[in-house]
Amino acid sequence: MGASSGLNYQPLYKQIKSLILQRVIDGNWSPGEALPSEQQLGKEFGVSQGTIRKALDEMTAENIFIRKQGKGTFVSQHSAARSLFHFFYVVSNDGKRVLPDSKVIGLTRASANKQEQNRLKLKAGDKVIRIKRVRFLNDKPVIVELISLAVKVFGDFLKKEEIPNTLYELYESQYDVKVLKAVERLKAVKLKKEDASLLGMKAGAPVLEIDRLATALDTRPVEWRLSFVDTSDYYYLSELT
Amino acid sequence: MGASSGLNYQPLYKQIKSLILQRVIDGNWSPGEALPSEQQLGKEFGVSQGTIRKALDEMTAENIFIRKQGKGTFVSQHSAARSLFHFFYVVSNDGKRVLPDSKVIGLTRASANKQEQNRLKLKAGDKVIRIKRVRFLNDKPVIVELISLAVKVFGDFLKKEEIPNTLYELYESQYDVKVLKAVERLKAVKLKKEDASLLGMKAGAPVLEIDRLATALDTRPVEWRLSFVDTSDYYYLSELT
DNA sequence: GAGTGGTCTAGACCACAAT
DNA sequence: TTGTGGTCTAGACCACTCT
Structure with missing residues (x-):
């Protein structure tokens, strides 16, 4: 995983989460917009779908994203x-x-x-x-x-x-x-x-x-x-x- | 999974969760006591460790259990x-x-x-x-x-x-x-x-x-x-x- | 070293939505 | 039928705790 030696250990999915969060902060995706599919994100970051999923799981719990089965994962939107x-x-x-x-x-x-x-x-x-x-x-x-x-x-x-x-x-x-x-x-x-x-x-x-x-x-x-x-x-x- | 046909579908881990919750309610384990390991529970219920884990994940989030890495999963206790x-x-x-x-x-x-x-x-x-x-x-x-x-x-x-x-x-x-x-x-x-x-x-x-x-x-x-x-x-x- | 939870993978299949 | 998220598995390895 390339991270490091004992002290600053961060699981892969946490690192992925930071990267994705930064993209949201940077306005990479607009509120209401769909993210790439979990499979695509997995390929892009070079990790499995399960690892992407775990990152998105936490961010969904934090109300950053909303998941819709069969449709995709969307940036949450105030209404x-x-x-x-x-x-x-x-x-x-x-x-x-x-x-x-x-x-x-x-x-x-x-x-x-x-x-x-x-x-x-x-x-x-x-x-x-x-x-x-x-x-x-x-x-x-x-x-x-x-x-x-x-x-x-x-x-x-x-x-x-x-x-x-x-x-x-x-x-x-x-x-x-x-x-x-x-x-x-x-x-x-x-x-x-x-x-x-x-x-x-x-x-x-x-x-x-x-x-x-x-x-x-x-x-x-x-x-x-x-x-x-x-x-x-x-x-x-x-x-x- | 034997559950049923479309209407009452409950994922396996949700069913496992209910079973485990009932055991806690029944006083099967006392507050502060350790549960069997995830592997053991998996064998007992005939599911994989990952499925047990997902059930325990949710119950840990609900403060029913506390996990301690390297030690086990414990029934939470008021203090x-x-x-x-x-x-x-x-x-x-x-x-x-x-x-x-x-x-x-x-x-x-x-x-x-x-x-x-x-x-x-x-x-x-x-x-x-x-x-x-x-x-x-x-x-x-x-x-x-x-x-x-x-x-x-x-x-x-x-x-x-x-x-x-x-x-x-x-x-x-x-x-x-x-x-x-x-x-x-x-x-x-x-x-x-x-x-x-x-x-x-x-x-x-x-x-x-x-x-x-x-x-x-x-x-x-x-x-x-x-x-x-x-x-x-x-x-x-x-x-x- | 042995046992436990925690992470990660690759692949399969299910449920749901759109076409 | 296709693509998406949702579930499930089996197995591997890592990190932590105790003996």
Whole structure:
């Protein structure tokens, strides 16, 4: 296998996996596009189909690819439905998942503050775009969201009116940023006065604060999102395994 | 493979998996015990080592087994550390995980109320055990917990003084109940007056409510737990993938 | 050295989708 | 019928652990 002697041993399929991952990061295949067949990839890399399979197995588990029996292996793609299932854990009290609507109420550009520098790994002076929006579930305002994006990643951004509901779709199609993982930190806090009217609640009411950092394929942090959720009629779902 | 004709097709390794799972449920092997080697299991079931491996792969991913290269495959076991990592998502603001202490302040037996009947799938009149305790992180009271257990599963329970800190270890070793999954529903609520003094907070302060239902290997719901967390110095961690 | 899990291969066959 | 992913096998060899 040519790798080496004891210390840095990496199984073949792991090495193949890195190579394939790099191709995805490089944009070798577009989201939604089919990869070459496992047999072809095997020939190309000089390994057996089983080894390719094991590499693709792991990457499929990581939501990088989607397999369709009889059709092929495809680069995964964000869609409204996928965003809903993978990155939206607010569920109605009766257990039903609801697709939120959004209304953008602010879009500004500024120098990153300390928190943004910390979370997005920016330097003092780096610029960010800030989006503030309200999300509606069943036509009721339920979530206030503050979103921060690094200008150096996203460049100039859309006009307020053009910002779509499902941002991760946009990041992927327009900015070549594929969000695959996010870490959320949850707290119960008092609703701020400035957000009270947006949610139709009293200032000081308990709301769920969700502090989310989303990272791209190459593990760069790309979006920081601070949400405040009215959990009277909804809850946040977490499955432990 | 003898299975059948198109409709109910189950791959061999899935069938093997069911058989092995049933053996674990039946207590064929104890927690911490080693299974026969993959080769031996292969002979026993009349399949290749690769097929056994694929079954064990999935079960290892489900935390039913733990593999140790060079040693064998073992039935997983709850331990304080494992409980901490798999079932305790409250993390200090600086990101460090802390093992909680507990103080039991109530242990009663009663007929299941509506919520308990619903969650634990009990009938009217079925008995439950209720435990109330306070959990400390770094010697500070942070969580109030209300735990409900079905008497028909756990029978008579320990004395208040004998209840250990990590319950899932106890369920497994004493009651043959292996908790592998749990679903948590999170909300932000006002701290109740009766719990205020326990956490050293004011009544009405925002706290994180965690409604957890834990299920056993055989998918029975076995424990319902309602927690109220002071998230001033801690947060709830959720990783989305 | 013996035993266990972990990797890798080459080849066969099955299930599914498209044509 | 063809091509794709999905399953299964038998055998080889590697890495790790214990004696």
